[in-house]
Amino acid sequence: MATGGSRDTHTATSSTGPVTVTAGPVTTTTTTTVTVTSSAGFGGASGRNRTALALDIGGTKLAGGVVDATGAVLGRARRAMPKTLDPEVTFAAAVECLHSALGDAGLGGRYDYAGLAGLGVGCGGPMIWPAGEVSPLNIPSWRDFPLRARLRDEFGGLGVLVHNDAVALAAGEHWMGTGRNTRNLLAVTVSTGVGGGLVLDGRLYHGRSGNAGHVGHLVVDPAGPDCACGGVGCLEAIASGPRTVAWAIEEGWKPVEAGPGTGRPGPDDGGTRPNEAGTGFGDSGPDTSGASAARGDGGGPDEERAPDGRALAASAAAGDKIARAALARSGNAVGIALASCAATFDLDLVTVAGGFSQSGPIFWDALRAAYDRHTGMEFARAVPVEPSSAPNDVALRGAAAFVLVPDCYAWAG
Ligand SMILES: [Zn+2]
Numbered sequence: 001m002a003t004g005g006s007r008d009t010h011t012a013t014s015s016t017g018p019v020t021v022t023a024g025p026v027t028t029t030t031t032t033t034v035t036v037t038s039s040a041g042f043g044g045a046s047g048r049n050r051t052a053l054a055l056d057i058g059g060t061k062l063a064g065g066v067v068d069a070t071g072a073v074l075g076r077a078r079r080a081m082p083k084t085l086d087p088e089v090t091f092a093a094a095v096e097c098l099h100s101a102l103g104d105a106g107l108g109g110r111y112d113y114a115g116l117a118g119l120g121v122g123c124g125g126p127m128i129w130p131a132g133e134v135s136p137l138n139i140p141s142w143r144d145f146p147l148r149a150r151l152r153d154e155f156g157g158l159g160v161l162v163h164n165d166a167v168a169l170a171a172g173e174h175w176m177g178t179g180r181n182t183r184n185l186l187a188v189t190v191s192t193g194v195g196g197g198l199v200l201d202g203r204l205y206h207g208r209s210g211n212a213g214h215v216g217h218l219v220v221d222p223a224g225p226d227c228a229c230g231g232v233g234c235l236e237a238i239a240s241g242p243r244t245v246a247w248a249i250e251e252g253w254k255p256v257e258a259g260p261g262t263g264r265p266g267p268d269d270g271g272t273r274p275n276e277a278g279t280g281f282g283d284s285g286p287d288t289s290g291a292s293a294a295r296g297d298g299g300g301p302d303e304e305r306a307p308d309g310r311a312l313a314a315s316a317a318a319g320d321k322i323a324r325a326a327l328a329r330s331g332n333a334v335g336i337a338l339a340s341c342a343a344t345f346d347l348d349l350v351t352v353a354g355g356f357s358q359s360g361p362i363f364w365d366a367l368r369a370a371y372d373r374h375t376g377m378e379f380a381r382a383v384p385v386e387p388s389s390a391p392n393d394v395a396l397r398g399a400a401a402f403v404l405v406p407d408c409y410a411w412a413g
Pocket residue numbers: 216217227228229230231232234235236237
């Protein structure tokens with residue numbers, strides 16, 4: 001690990017930011033230079049010139065990358081998640097994926113890991129944070145698995161930071177994605193679960209247990225359905241892909257085979273598939289249960305696999321009335337939740353990732369209508385809600401940002 005205590009300067013500007021404040025106590029148009037002493041020991045004095053290893057772990061795939069300080073992905077590898085209950089098999093696949101990414105970047109063989117800024121990891125929850133002991137719902141082989149410690153040992157004592165994959169997505173959005181040039185960002189993913197991450201005043205905001213930004217469990221309908229988390233009427237219980245599909249089936253929707261190219265556009269980036277943490281329906285998607293293992297979230301209905309949200313979106317695009325109503329119902333719930341977030345956090349921007357966010361105007365029209373209806377204060381109403389830049393390796397870059405840009409995205413622990 002690099003020696004801590006170095007000083008890095010990060011300049012962020014919101015002078016071109018989208019917020020227009022016409023009411024309320026504060027109006028800001030600022031260009032702010034923030035100098036922060038690096039507390040986590042990542043990046044170091046030459047951090048700007050170094051590269052990082054990054055790992056994005058989902059229920060069905062592993063994505064490894066070598067990312068430089070400009071956000072360029074110098075090498076990458078992608079592997080299917082092994083179907084196993086052996087934690088060591090899963091871990092070996094993750095290690096192999098990282099070595100392949102190093103090889104792809106021309107750094108294979110006897111590479112000196114000290115030349116790297118560190119290893120950043122985004123992984124589905126729940127997990128103990130910041131210890132990085134993970135129990136991802138969709139990776140049954142890992143229960144209380146000491147991922148951070150094992151990776152640190154495996155890569156010669158390299159600094160490793162592990163956080164929720166939805167938080168990695170938020171960091172990536174802020175660093176290099178749709179949310180760049182903002183200081184206050186909420187990045188939300190609506191997929192198999194509903195998750196999110198927060199950047200406040202230009203820094204990733206973690207909260208006490210690492211669960212800040214976990215919007216999936218905002219209550220949007222007190223009379224709504226039970227949630228897998230144990231609560232009632234949570235956003236995730238209404239708007240997630242599986243819950244939306246379940247609602248449609250209850251209403252009489254008959255799933256049909258989704259043909260290729262329907263309902264889920266996803267531009268490739270350098271030959272890779274879209275980032276599943278941001279766009280998928282069938283993967284673990286964003287974290288569905290938060291960073292704290294004490295939450296005790298179960299899988300429940302959110303673990304359903306087929307038919308998936310992709311089929312529903314295709315059916316809606318083909319004009320099926322129930323499918324259209326289902327997508328609109330999801331968008332409506334998301335819009336309600338985001339209205340509360342905009343009022344709470346005084347944001348510059350909200351981004352929305354996940355399969356439905358790419359399904360077209362049915363979801364978005366309902367989202368925007370609900371958002372407008374529930375944002376009475378002008379400062380909240382004015383906050384733009386935009387699709388995520390998720391297809392472009394955002395979660396992988398965000399994981400790298402944990403260690404490459406410690407001023408903004410790292411944490412102590
Ligand atoms: Zn819940």
